[in-house]
Amino acid sequence: MAQTADARAASIERKTKETSIRVRVDLDGTGTSTVSTGVGFFDHMLDQLARHSLIDMEIETKGDLHIDDHHTVEDTGIALGQAIRQAMGERRGIRRYASLDLAMDECLTRAAVDVSGRPFLVFKIAFQTPKIGTFDTELVREFFQAFAMNAGLTLHVENLYGENSHHIAETCFKAVARVLGEAIAVDPRQAERVPSTKGMLA
Numbered sequence: 647m648a649q650t651a652d653a654r655a656a657s658i659e660r661k662t663k664e665t666s667i668r669v670r671v672d673l674d675g676t677g678t679s680t681v682s683t684g685v686g687f688f689d690h691m692l693d694q695l696a697r698h699s700l701i702d703m704e705i706e707t708k709g710d711l712h713i714d715d716h717h718t719v720e721d722t723g724i725a726l727g728q729a730i731r732q733a734m735g736e737r738r739g740i741r742r743y744a745s746l747d748l749a750m751d752e753c754l755t756r757a758a759v760d761v762s763g764r765p766f767l768v769f770k771i772a773f774q775t776p777k778i779g780t781f782d783t784e785l786v787r788e789f790f791q792a793f794a795m796n797a798g799l800t801l802h803v804e805n806l807y808g809e810n811s812h813h814i815a816e817t818c819f820k821a822v823a824r825v826l827g828e829a830i831a832v833d834p835r836q837a838e839r840v841p842s843t844k845g846m847l848a
Contacts, residue, residue, distance in 0.1 A: 683706075
């Protein structure tokens, strides 16, 4: 696995027998994205993640889609999380915390994040259908589990209500995007300080 970093940007290459992934992120971007995983709905969600977090993302994943989408989705979450974690460095100056209730038509989803270095996921989402098109809805949790663990995030995502599975999934990605973008933004009042009384966020 090769890694490079400069400023608040990072690149990751991850290869296994199941997937080959290249990811580049710029935390101080404008939300532009180039995404290709071979899974159409997942590409759409990753575009949302980039656009609403204002993190520039380049993601190219080639996976064993002849088996199913699981390895592609999970391993993309791993590589993207690693890239964001590396790009944050010592996490100096970040706001660290954010939370949001995000609405989309009949659906309302809440996300909260602590960019703590202590990975944990609480995911309270009940989809109304097992699939969105050909995409398994259970893979939404698999992505966020892999992403949170590798980015070092304490992440809570809860759907308060909703009926359409597409809307539920999309609000998860959009809400996480918004809180992530806010939490990793630099607060000019503490630009050189780590936002912890410990003096570090491991």
